[in-house]
Amino acid sequence: MRGPEPAQTLAETVAARIREQVISGMLTPGSHLSELTLSEELQVSRNTLREVFRLLTKEGLLRYEANRGVFVSTPSMSTIIDIYRVRRFIECSAMAQAHPRHPGARNMRAAVETAHHCREARDWLGVGSADIAFHAAVVELADSPRLSSFYAQISLELRLVFGLLQDPEFLHGPFIDQNLTILTELENGRPAVATEMLEAYLLRAERFILGAYARIAER
Amino acid sequence: MRGPEPAQTLAETVAARIREQVISGMLTPGSHLSELTLSEELQVSRNTLREVFRLLTKEGLLRYEANRGVFVSTPSMSTIIDIYRVRRFIECSAMAQAHPRHPGARNMRAAVETAHHCREARDWLGVGSADIAFHAAVVELADSPRLSSFYAQISLELRLVFGLLQDPEFLHGPFIDQNLTILTELENGRPAVATEMLEAYLLRAERFILGAYARIAER
DNA sequence: CATGTCTATAGTGTTGAACAATCAATGCAC
DNA sequence: GTGCATTGATTGTTCAACACTATAGACATG
The missing domain is CATH 1.10.10.10 (Winged helix-like DNA-binding domain superfamily/Winged helix DNA-binding domain)
Incomplete structure (x- = not known):
């Protein structure tokens, strides 16, 4: 890559x-x-x-x-909250206005497949990278270089959080299949449904991360 | 300030x-x-x-x-297009989910008043700054530090474009009053209407800027 | 023992000079 | 006029130095 x-x-x-x-x-x-x-x-x-x-x-x-x-940088809880607020903001808007045959969709599919391969190989860092690549591809749907580069930065900060949390299997495992479902909805011409699922995904992921963070922070 | x-x-x-x-x-x-x-x-x-x-x-x-x-940096047409795509993306989303009594709304009002004072004083650079401050305040409605700082960067690039175009009266004059109208709709608890007007505003502004740019570029 | 002051020290903030690497223009041969 | 080497200017990078700030340890005092 x-x-x-x-x-x-x-x-x-x-x-x-x-x-x-x-x-x-x-x-x-x-x-x-x-x-x-x-x-x-x-x-x-x-x-x-x-x-x-x-x-x-x-x-x-x-x-x-x-x-x-x-x-x-030491990410705090408010950092995580802000990151996910931005993610919902950008990813959902991008998805909502997406065309199913946009090049970004191809990249989404590639990322999903990479994630599955990595999961089979138990390469959890690879899974994490693929997950981030998937969502970067979502942002690509908006066709805006500036938005994409901004999102890349946000992703970097997010990886910092991931590194803090350890246990990548627990972190990424549950979310791989949801990406596929979201992609399928988009490809089948139901961007509205895909957007709804994406937002739910992001809300769930945020709670998930915040929980893990709280657990390691209270020691 | x-x-x-x-x-x-x-x-x-x-x-x-x-x-x-x-x-x-x-x-x-x-x-x-x-x-x-x-x-x-x-x-x-x-x-x-x-x-x-x-x-x-x-x-x-x-x-x-x-x-x-x-x-x-020399802004190109695609720069302008991208900047306005981002602006619509961010500002409209922020406005759509805004609460009328959010602190950002106060800053919007302050910016509108500054703009009017500057217009009376024929201080067109001041008008430009106030216009940008108004829209920065719109983004504040989203309560995201990262989004706000990203938007600040975009504003910087936009100012670069403005500098290229000269004639700030022509550039900003027509748009002052629309900001006030948008703000009023928000304050009166109609964020949906305000959002619609904001999007129309941004589309018009983009065409406006692109036109001015094309005119100076073809010499 | 607690507390506050002083001093030493390590680290950053900033500078100036130096040299290698690269680009742009010049001039020359053909 | 085109191709090519030389030259000059500018960037990329390093090094050594010094002023300034913060932190910790020594010391004196209560």
Whole structure:
């Protein structure tokens, strides 16, 4: 799914790398990123690293504190609530006005199939990625580059939450089949039904995530 | 409307300054920003300036070209179309689910009044700002920080378009009163009507802007 | 023992200079 | 006029330095 991107600048390369480490949980929320330490570890200069930090801060993955440096963002309950509010907002509107034969629908189907393969292989991280890809495809139905890129950011933050919650089988397992049902309704020319199901899906997922979050937060 | 922000970092200060220059038209779309020249002009080091560039590039005001530097973004027709698609998406959804006594409604009223004062004073830039503030307040009705900050970015790009088009009286004059009408409908507990009017407003505004753009583009 | 002040130290904020890599223009040969 | 090498300017990146801020530990005081 990801080809070797051509002439990237070093800062973007490093940004991609840190992004990976953050959403894979290697860098845990709240931890401090020392400019000196990280620059040595990644073999880049402090200045370049600071450019990277600015990038990732705008993406919402990192958080600045004046004279104290950058930290990995720590999603709170209100973060989760906001993310799902945005998701309902955008995904449902996109779905409601969708044409069944829109290219985005093809991507939705591809994502569903990937999710099933990954489930059979018990690759739960893959399932998570496929789930996110499915919903990104939903947003594509709106045909708006800006909306899609905004949604990509939201997805990043959501992955941060997922990393916090662990137990991806429990998180994603119940939702795979619902994506297929939603897609089927859309393909059969019933976008209104699909939209309704999507909203229900998102509300349920939000409660689900919030519950899991509360459970780990109260320790 | 803007107090003296306290302990900002230098990069953010400079970013704010360049932002001003871009949306005020002092830096015209397409022009090249030389790192050396600008750093001397703004009395900051190249490194700091590059941090700023990364910031503003993420905001969509600047555009990178590998090994060629940064340029002020040049909105195209598809940019305008996308911006208005997003606006209809977000503003209309926000309005449709709005409660008439939401704090955002107060900000809408304040913006309308500001717009009228500015019109009497023939301060057309002020009118433009107030118009944008009005619609930002509409988005506030959705109670989502992420949605609001995304919309703020879109507004920035829109201001870039406005700067390109000149003639702000012609641009904003016809739309002031419609904002008031929309607000009144909302306050009177008819959000559905307000939404309909808002969508019509946005469609008309889009055609309006596209027309003006086509006129200056064909020279 | 508790509390407040002071100082040392580690980390960030910012700068200036340096060098390699790349793009754009110039000039030259054909 | 076209193709090609040289040159100049600009970006990409690094490094070393210093001012400034915050945090922790030592110390004095009650």
